[in-house]
Amino acid sequence: MNDTITDMNTENQIRSQLRKKLRNRKIKRTIVWVVVIALLISSFLIYSFYKDNGYLPWGQKKAPTSLVKEVEAKVYENSYATTIDLSGYVKPNDTQTVILRSTGTITKVSVKEGDAVRQGDSLVAIDNTNAQYAVAKLQADIETARLNGSKRDLDLLELQLKTATNNLDYTQAYASFDGVVADVAVSEGDYFEAGDTAMTIIDRSKLKATVEIDEIDMQYIKLGQTASLVFDSLPGKTLEGIVTYIPMLGRYTTQGIGVMDVEITIENPPGTLAPGFTFEGTIVVDGEVKLTLLPQSAVTTNRGTSTVIKKLEDGNTKTVTVTVKYLGEGICQLLSGDLKIGDTLIIRKTDTSASALASMTLGTDSGRSSRR
Known part of the structure; x- marks a missing residue:
């Protein structure tokens, strides 16, 4: 009986000591959190004070200074010395897109790509049998009308002959200038529709370029001025171009800038310089x-x-x-x-x-x- 009472007292003492330890630990934890929160609040208040006033609460107030001078x-x-920059690409001095105004089978292609042609040379022809027959028949009808017909009938036949002669001429295409065949798109035996492109002739005796000149720089541009042009295709060489055309009208770009499209011509360009090649260049204005x-x-x-x-x-x-x-x-x-x-x-x-x-x-x- 006494042993039981002693054991209970010992257990109560242990529980009491344990509760006391837990209570002390809780008090310590509470104190730590209070200190941490107090430090955070004081730090925030000090930072806010410094941000608004430019000095710490315990520091000396500074005279205000201006950040802008x-x-x-x-x-x-x-x-x-004014230099105007240029850039662009060259194109032929002239270009002829060769078309036939008649429909039929291609009977003759007189040139191939790269051939030189002279003005008036025949380039391509289509079957003209029907056109020749129409011309011959109308010529015969006119001879008959001159003998037996009225003047009104004769006038109508002569108008028909002009139309037939034109149709016969439309079965062939001719070179409009001295140049080089740049492209051929037909072969003998092909069926050709009127208006389609048969070939392209270009004049490479000169090359031209259209360059965009800012409205501010246009005051310095004159006909006959010399431009120095450099091509990637001609390393180490500088070609001379001449200002050959200044338009009467400018235009307005999407960037809100007024410009003029000025034409520059290269006389006697090297044979290796082909239309479409790009360049960079300058025009140096005379005087300062x-x-x-x-x-x-x-x-x-x-x-x-x-x-x-x-x-x-x-x-x-x-x-x-x-x-x-x-x-x-x-x-x-x-x-x-x-x-x-x-x-x-x-x-x-x-x-x-x-x-x-x-x-x-x-x-x-x-x-x-x-x-x-």
């Missing part, structure tokens, strides 16, 4: 051109409108609408706007780049360079 730049003038320039960083563009900030003589500023053309290397050409050489522009930049920007934009010497 105004840098002055000048509108200036420079002289350039003076341009009014300003830094690109001074120009702000919003919804297609470009503006600059102009500093007035009284120290105030004015926003000026301008039209510019970017020339590269951070420089723009002034095309239009209420600006003149020597005007001061205001460029707003961050402090970190303001000093470098000022050193770049304030140098307005008149050194000469080349523009593309």
